[in-house]
Amino acid sequence: MTQRRVTIKQVAAEAGVSITTVSHVLNDVPGKRVHPETRTRVREAAARLGYAPNVLAQSLRTQRSNTIGLVGDEIATTPFAGKIILGAQDVALSRDAVVFVVNTGYQRDLESRGIDELLRRQVDGILYATMYHRQVELPPQLAAVPTVLINASCTTSGVPWVVPDEVSGGEDAADVLLAAGHRRLAFINDVDEIPAAFGREEGFRRRLTAAGIRDDDVRVVTAETDPAGGYEAARELLTGDKPPTGIFCFSDRVAMGVYRAAAELGLRIPDDLSVVGFDNQEFIAEGLHPGLTTIELRHYDMGAWAAEQLFERIEAPAGTRAAAPTARLRGPVIHRASVAPPPAAHEPQRRRNLA
């Protein structure tokens, strides 16, 4: 099996020229003159034999492997991650490059192993992704090779990164609820002190105060980022006095818990309670009933942006070190059916929708 692949030498023989010439015509080397007739002869020979250059040999010679690595703590184990891979892969493939994927879990040694293995294979660059938006310290080995961060920022200068725009995510969530007419709101935030938590809360609060909502009409509580956490938090919010008419959830999974709490309390969504999620996690946001209005996390685009940047840096001649670009990607709000005007009754605030 595995019959030997056809090499440049065979093409040369078939076309009756030297391998040099074959290389010249197949690569369209500028400044090299070869007779048009010979050109087509070579091309035809190559086509006839089904020749495709051996990338290993090519890479060895040119010191460019057309291969990038994607390493991350949970790059393969969460639903988001796949999208990152996909984004990166799509731009890679558009440049005839291929992507190594290394999932490190949270074992520092595995990460190190993986990166070494990639470097030994002369990857042109590495995408370093984290599952949750956070700040990281770069593994030292990465200094040797162009690197771009995904879903993470870092203090080392000169390293581009891309993260979700948490603040405007919070703003957008607020806007959706405000636009529907809600004036008493809550945010179920993550317990962990991470950029996503800070940012979303900041954006959310900012828009509410800008809209003139009084401080004691907005409650921010924290909970575990899962359905159980959301359930607990929502029960507490909804059974207290002056319950919110709209709840913004740190994640779709949290929203899942809110749905349950609402159902138990006899509150219909969206008639009695509006809910906005975060992530647009397929299977949840779409699967809930009614469909969950939520803010999308643009994992595909982060992967693609990062890959673009990476190739940019790989191709830039050594000296040209432009300042490292960074990006905060603003996710669109995905409108489904979980937001509606608040129930008309017993609202102390001015009421606007007098049909």
Place this chain on the structure above:
Amino acid sequence: MTQRRVTIKQVAAEAGVSITTVSHVLNDVPGKRVHPETRTRVREAAARLGYAPNVLAQSLRTQRSNTIGLVGDEIATTPFAGKIILGAQDVALSRDAVVFVVNTGYQRDLESRGIDELLRRQVDGILYATMYHRQVELPPQLAAVPTVLINASCTTSGVPWVVPDEVSGGEDAADVLLAAGHRRLAFINDVDEIPAAFGREEGFRRRLTAAGIRDDDVRVVTAETDPAGGYEAARELLTGDKPPTGIFCFSDRVAMGVYRAAAELGLRIPDDLSVVGFDNQEFIAEGLHPGLTTIELRHYDMGAWAAEQLFERIEAPAGTRAAAPTARLRGPVIHRASVAPPPAAHEPQRRRNLA
């Protein structure tokens, strides 16, 4: 940046020997005699310089790249897929190999592009995975290289494959419900005619008849494999006469719809209705309330099994073509809280639980 990596030549210089000798000692080439003292001198030099062989050069020479490819239609875009990647990667890394991931979507040309790109990089073998268990025709290019199928079977002989054991999945689901005492059951199957649909139904039915359940006490309906489909199907099942007390769902997403239908009809799970899912799709099975009892799909293990097989075949000397092994992996049932004995009342059948 990207300071040149240290090569074998530098190690040789540092140790004061030829590169031949360095190679001999570092690879422990059997039958080659080199003085113990020289050995340690070389080893120390290598360590001091932090030498790691260039895999590209190595591969070029040895025709073995220690690299495998994982290509699949949705290898990166579904929650399952990640587990497959992970399983494959883990066994690969344990052999100092690395995994290329190529997601092809359903575009035949992209698939072809991707595979070519992998072959040009001399991958030692390829794992070919499909998202849904089905039968496939192998891309012709794969004939050139060892291949193992994941989640798919194929008619080409000599190609190992691994798939979920659908039949025993159906059996296990039946057993769970039977053991709880249910005698009137339903299966919401997939509309598509795929192995998963056939197999699960076969297993499910087999156990029921073996348990003496009468044919008109088991209903099998089909629905789209999503919450909406499950909802519709469940409503119909539960509002008809002689409604089932236990429902086996083709997938956890379908079960999600069943939960909603039950809630609407005032049926509590598991008191009034028992539900069994399939997939153990994190975030759903666990996130539903009460937690969904379901059959796990062992994606990680499929990835790992396939990778093992692949390396086995790669390492087997050319002539040794053992018959291609195949495997059906039986998933464990994950017990949560959605199954309980049927309600005691108004059962026409013999009643057993007379507390």
Place this chain on the structure above:
DNA sequence: CATCTCTGCCCAATCGTTTTGCTTTGAGGA
């Protein structure tokens, strides 16, 4: 007719390894 200038092509070095033979050295036997 000698020289110059293109044109069209090829030689050989190189990338960093592995691997197949040598070659060198010194000890031991005749």
Place this chain on the structure above:
DNA sequence: TCCTCAAAGCAAAACGATTGGGCAGAGATG
């Protein structure tokens, strides 16, 4: 003193490409 042989190490040829520098031959030029 010479020969043989094992031990220890090295030179050089791959692997399959790219690339800088030639080199032959045909026209053009003086």
